[in-house]
Amino acid sequence: MTAAQAPSIGKAASTPGGGLLDWLEGALPKIVVAPTFISALVFIYGFILWNGYLSLTSSRMLPNYHFAGFIQYATLFANERWWTALRNLALFGSLFVFGCLAVGLFLAILLDQKIRAEGFIRSIYMYPMALSFVVTGTAWKWILNPGLGIEKTVREMGYPHFNFDWLVNPEFSIYTVVIAGLWQSSGFVMALFLAGLRGVDDSIIKAAQVDGASLPVIYWRIVIPSLRPVFFSAFIILSHIAIKSFDLVMALTGGGPGFSSDLPATFMYTFSFTRNQIGMGAASAMMMMMIVVAVVIPMMYSELRRGRHD
Amino acid sequence: MGALSIRNVRKSYGSQDILKGINIEVEDGEFLIMVGPSGCGKSTLLSMIAGLDSVTSGEIYIGGRMVNHLSPKDRDIAMVFQSYALYPSMTARQNISFGLDIRRVPKAERDQIVERVAQTLQIQHLLDRKPAQLSGGQRQRVAMGRAIARNPILFLFDEPLSNLDAKLRVEMRTEIKLLHRRVGKTIVYVTHDQVEAMTLGDKIAVMRAGEVMQFGTPRQVYDDPANLFVAGFMGSPSMNFIPSEIVTLGGGIGLRMVSDGVTQVLPLNGAEAKLKTYLGKEVIVGLRPEKLTHKVDALCGMPHIHVIQSLVHVAEPTGPDTLLLVRINGKDVVCRVHPDHARAHGENIELMLDFSKVAYFDPQTELRIA
Structure with a gap:
């Protein structure tokens, strides 16, 4: 009963500009997690891939990107x-x-x-x-x-x-x-x-x-x-x-x-x-x-x- | 000498006395129950019998041998724990044979014993499972199997059924009783559940605060409680305690009972001699709920039967009988009435008091008078 009513009350209360609030409510967890997620993606997995590619080049003092195999x-x-x-x-x-x-x-x-x-x-x-x-x-x-x-x-x-x-x-x-x-x-x-x-x-x-x-x-x-x-x-x-x-x-x-x-x-x-x-x-x-x-x-x-x- | 003899055993931690001089004798093959509320020292006493706790003073004999200073493994006992205490990294089979393995029983003999024990307990199909893969009842069986396999002269059970659900508990209770009959060994069983105590025991030691309040057969403990504590602890719903004044009645003395404004003086049957000194004072009348029932005409007129009128305050149908709550001498009193003769709350009922098993207690000392 209460569970069925709750959504309609929530909707009624947030009609003016409610679209943005509703969107924020759904997206907030993702927004909070995003920086960690993105930095892990870039600085761990991105750099692993970059390092992996470097290991296949003939880089010496500075990185170069000429593929040189193994x-x-x-x-x-x-x-x-x-x-x-x-x-x-x-x-x-x-x-x-x-x-x-x-x-x-x-x-x-x-x-x-x-x-x-x-x-x-x-x-x-x-x-x-x-x-x-x-x-x-x-x-x-x-x-x-x-x-x-x-x-x-x-x-x-x-x-x-x-x-x-x-x-x-x-x-x-x-x-x-x-x-x-x-x-x-x-x-x-x-x-x-x-x-x-x-x-x-x-x-x-x-x-x-x-x-x-x-x-x-x-x-x-x-x-x-x-x-x-x-x-x-x-x-x-x-x-x-x-x-x-x-x-x-x-x-x-x-x-x-x-x-x-x-x-x-x-x-x-x-x-x-x-x-x-x-x-x-x-x-x-x-x-x-x-x-x-x-x-x-x-x-x-x-x-x-x-x-x-x- | 019997299988187990506990003589004046005491246990104290510093100045605190946990056990205050326990004396218990158990004959060969008997089933002893130690029952009492939590903190009464029953589990400590069991640990002391097992050798897991030291004895402060007094002696414990197992099979006629003083064991005070023997380690658990030399006492020829086996124990079943409340939490089952199965070895988590071993299969049921290894759990059962571990004690034999430690005692260097040859492999062939060990396998034979495990097989026989598994058959007795019907756990053959579980032998290769780990404890985590077993249900509570199955773990309990394996734990009992571990005890039986060793074939000791004394079994110790520490609240073995308290972790099981109500239905399984009743099943396992029956099984333990059958097992005792089959194995025929002496068992010491600790519980806080008075129903378990009544159904399983040959002898019951009712304990409170480190003392044995009464030691006897289930019938003795139930019908002839030695004091208020035992009377109230054994039986469910528990015994009614009605404080009543001893007054003169005719040439002798009687009990004054007031129920909903109606005063009645009931004659005492055969207990006058012991209660004479209490004339004008209060005693506590102990009556079990099943002794307060609806009026049965055929029984009226017998010397120990009295009839009183009462107003029903609460009626609780349990199925086989209905529990009626009435007030006598200002106390709530539970009566066990056949459902067909029960009355709803607010109605009057004629109650028949059966004084054949009545117990009188002194309100000060809490001891039985008659």
Whole structure:
């Protein structure tokens, strides 16, 4: 009854100039959303397309638009430095992602044991996330600097042969990036897992206790499998951080020594903006996007399909 | 010694006493119900029997063995939870066999047990589903299957039916009763629903504020309540409490009942001796609604039958009978009347009071007098 009347009342009240008001009412949501939508369209998808085209040209210092086929990709994959960056990405990505998951889960389980001062400890673990990667990188550069940080301290404590020079050792420089990355992100992963653990029904754990399971077994066989969606979210977030990692490497090692700790993102920056190879930089950027797509899309697809069945 | 023996068990958190000295004995194969309003400590007591909560003082024996310091897994018990507590990432089959797996039962034997349990509960077709794919009743069955599979000496049920809808609850109630008969094991069952308590239990412990108010068979608890609380808690609609003065009647004493301005003094049947000291004072007369009905001529004249006139204030037809609200001694009193003999509101009705199961309570101590 009221629902049937409402439109006619609305119409009667807005007869003079009502056409404009009515139009505005319908269009307002679209008008509000439009700027975001248009900027996303132009600055994300438009630039992806532009970059995609640049990667197919022979651009050097300035963009040019002469189609040159896949020549940039060919030179990219012939470049030893690009392969170093890819190897580093594989190493850094897997250690960083799985390291963060392992450390975060472990910390979350410890914190979930109804301990005292939990809020305080949780904040301590979460704080690194509040820093920017540049700050983390700079701080760890000092800590890991052989003449300044850990190595010097331990030597002064009376162990003159102690060696910890990963930061300046081309063989190990990428691992310093892993250490700093772990330190920064595992607290955040811990918070994700802790939220997941808190969502586990208390009586499930009691039931398992009555069933005779010990605490490690309860975690391993019941609690952790039920955290599957959290693993998924954490994996997606961490892997895109890993693939896009730029500021951490720049601040910590600057890609060095030499180019031993280069990642695709630093490679892309170096070639596009300091070595006047815009075409090749664009090609490497396209490859990075492909990697993200290749890692994330299949996982999302399988996980969302599962979600519908469960 | 019986299957479960709880001796002077107390539980306190700091200075707060949750349980104040509980004593319960359950024989082998009996079905014990612990019933009471929320916060009465019944679930805490169950957790203490399970070993999930510590005992402050007193002893708990399961199958003749003191279990105070045993962990849950060593107590030979199985528990069914209100929220079912199924392991979400396992199928129904894995849920049922998890406890056996932990106890290193060989695979072949495990499969055999799961098969047998599934057959008992008629859940064979559900075994390969995850809990999220099951309905509430099905989850409840799987949870019971998990308990049965372990074949313990004591089953603990923590309000297992309270998450089900009304119809399913009645079905599952019957099934639990059948299951108990088939399995023949001792069950301790916590509920706040007095209907469940009456229908399922061999013994009922009615609890309030950390104390057992009465412990007995359903009949004893219903017909011979020990105090006002038990009388009011068991039965629906609950017992009528009519405050009435004890006055002299002839050579003895009687009850004064005033209904809509008409005063009547009803003789006491056999309870004079115990009520003599209350002459001139008020007692609370407890009468169940089914003992206040329409007048049946054949029964009139029997010593425990009295007839009074009353005005109907509200009539509530429930189907099998109609509940009539009348006023006696200033209190609303519910009468259960056959629909054919019911009167509409505003009309007068002749009510027959059957005093054969009447209970008298002291208004101060709330204890039963006679």
